Each structure stands twice: as structure tokens, then as C-alpha cells.
Amino acid sequence: MNHVPIRTPDDSHLHHQHPGSHDQHRVLDLDAEVFGGNLAAVLDMAGVSAARSVVDLGAGTGAGSRLLRGRYPDASLTCIDNDPEMLEVLHRQGFAVVAADLDDGLPVLAGTLNTSDAAVTAAGAPVDLVWASSSLHHLANPARLLSEVHRALAPGGVLVVAELATLPRFLKNLPGALLEQRCHAAAAAEGWNRHPDWTPVLEVAGFGVTRSEVTTNAPVTPAAREYARQWFARFLHLAALTAEDRGAVENLLEQFSDNIELEPRATRTAWIATVD
Numbered sequence: 001m002n003h004v005p006i007r008t009p010d011d012s013h014l015h016h017q018h019p020g021s022h023d024q025h026r027v028l029d030l031d032a033e034v035f036g037g038n039l040a041a042v043l044d045m046a047g048v049s050a051a052r053s054v055v056d057l058g059a060g061t062g063a064g065s066r067l068l069r070g071r072y073p074d075a076s077l078t079c080i081d082n083d084p085e086m087l088e089v090l091h092r093q094g095f096a097v098v099a100a101d102l103d104d105g106l107p108v109l110a111g112t113l114n115t116s117d118a119a120v121t122a123a124g125a126p127v128d129l130v131w132a133s134s135s136l137h138h139l140a141n142p143a144r145l146l147s148e149v150h151r152a153l154a155p156g157g158v159l160v161v162a163e164l165a166t167l168p169r170f171l172k173n174l175p176g177a178l179l180e181q182r183c184h185a186a187a188a189a190e191g192w193n194r195h196p197d198w199t200p201v202l203e204v205a206g207f208g209v210t211r212s213e214v215t216t217n218a219p220v221t222p223a224a225r226e227y228a229r230q231w232f233a234r235f236l237h238l239a240a241l242t243a244e245d246r247g248a249v250e251n252l253l254e255q256f257s258d259n260i261e262l263e264p265r266a267t268r269t270a271w272i273a274t275v276d
């Protein structure tokens with residue numbers, strides 16, 4: 001474990017598909033608003049009925065943190081991120097934040113310790129639940145972090161790793177749904193949302209692992225329409241998109257109105273990792 005360093009974030013890898021931090025924040029918030037039920041279903045799978053201490057790794061704008069605070073109102077909750085803007089957004093929501101680069105491992109968490117000795121902390125910090133949603137795949141060195149999380153978890157503790165299995169889908173009818181599929185293929189070709197199967201990595205870190213997928217259909221709300229628009233606007237940045245598909249996405253965005261039928265769906269893969 002490392003003591004809490006304040007580091008300048010290198011988040012270039014985060015924004016390769018994101019035109020700006022405002023858009024990035026908005027997209028994270030829209031995902032929480034539209035597909036919050038999908039995250040909640042992932043948390044349900046963890047089966048953690050009570051927690052004293054909870055940690056959100058790569059907390060972003062707080063989608064998971066808000067869910068965790070609602071579910072475990074009496075727990076001490078610590079949000080870790082290395083992006084000062086994200087930390088500011090979290091801080092404004094009243095969360096305890098730690099600025100740390102998770103590639104340096106798990107920082108020492110104030111409030112979970114009765115000693116400043118990191119080695120003792122690694123063996124004894126009573127962390128019951130660690131949450132990592134769409135964050136691990138940003139790390140260059142997840143193995144180190146994961147073995148430190150394993151050591152920091154209390155007996156019976158749980159680490160939840162969640163990733164989008166596919167980008168969220170919105171269009172209900174053909175030919176739009178096929179266009180959306182081709183946009184997703186172009187995005188995958190450019191490495192958007194690229195993540196490994198975390199099972200072997202978690203097992204090497206010492207965890208027992210259950211992997212499953214959960215799909216949520218969201219109602220068609222103004223936020224869902226805005227979220228759909230955001231994704232299609234992003235697809236215009238894809239070099240791998242054909243000229244014809246680029247034109248079709250531009251047309252779609254121009255006419256994006258209430259008469260385009262949506263069926264918003266999100267699927268997440270969840271790895272529930274337990275300490276024996």
C-alpha cells in the first residue's frame with residue numbers, strides 16, 4: 001500500500017473518445033440516471049447485507065458512490081480517484097475523497113486504520129466492500145492494486161468489479177439498430193471500453209470469483225434521449241466509421257426527436273470476488 005499521494009493525473013487514455021471533461025462528466029451522470037438500475041443489480045449480486053467500511057475505486061462523478069451511500073448509510077465510504085475534477089465533484093456531494101493513482105496500489109485510507117503502518121493496515125483494515133466500476137481497465141498495473149485490495153478486505157469481504165459488456169444500446173428498429181451495431185463495432189476496433197476478462201487476474205490476486213452478466217432495460221425518458229444523442233455524437237469521432245455510416249449518424253442526430261423509437265438497454269459484466 002502507498003500513502004496518499006497527490007499526483008497529476010495522466011488521463012489521456014480516458015479521453016481518447018471523449019471530447020472534453022464536461023462531456024465526460026455528463027455522460028457518467030447520464031449513465032447513472034438512465035442505467036442506475038443496472039449498477040444496482042450488480043450490487044445486488046454481491047450479496048453484502050451490511051458493511052462497516054466501503055471503498056469506491058475510480059469513483060468518477062459518484063454513480064457508484066451514491067448507490068453505495070444509499071445502500072450502506074452507516075458505513076464509512078471512501079472515494080478514490082486521480083482526476084482533480086472528479087474529486088471536486090465527489091467532494092461537493094459530501095463524499096470523503098482520496099486523491100491517488102491506483103497504479104501505485106491501494107492508498108492508506110483514513111478512517112479505516114488505527115495505525116499509520118501500511119503493512120499492518122494491509123493485513124488488518126476492516127474494509128467490507130470494494131467497488132470498481134468501469135475503472136480497472138484504465139490501469140496499467142491492476143495486479144498490484146488487486147492483491148492489495150485482497151489483503152485490505154476483512155474476512156468475508158467482497159470486491160465488485162463491473163464493466164460495460166457492450167456499449168449501451170438505444171435504437172429499437174431497423175435500420176437504425178444495425179447502424180448502431182456497426183458504430184459499436186467501429187468503437188471496439190478503436191479500443192473503446194476495452195477490458196480483459198478479470199477472472200484470471202482476480203484469481204491470481206487470491207480471490208474466489210463469480211462472473212455474470214446483467215441486462216437492464218430503461219424507460220424512455222428525456223435523459224435516455226440525451227444519453228443516446230451523446231453516444232451518437234461520439235461515434236462521429238470514430239475513424240473506423242465508413243463515410244456512409246458517418247452520414248447516417250449525422251442524419252440521425254439532425255432528426256433526433258421524439259419520433260425515433262428507443263429501447264435503451266445496458267449490459268454489465270460483474271465479477272464478484274470474495275476473500276475466503
Ligand SMILES: C[S@@+](CC[C@H](N)C(=O)[O-])C[C@H]1O[C@@H](n2cnc3c(N)ncnc32)[C@H](O)[C@@H]1O
Pocket residue numbers: 011014028057058059060061062063064080081082083086100101102103132133134135138139
Ligand atoms: C469511466 S470512469 C468510471 C467512474 C465511475 N466508477 C462510474 O462507474 O461512473 C473511470 C474513473 O477512473 C478514474 N481513474 C482512471 N485511472 C485511474 C488511476 N490510475 N487512479 C485513480 N483513478 C483512476 C478516472 O479518473 C475516472 O473517474
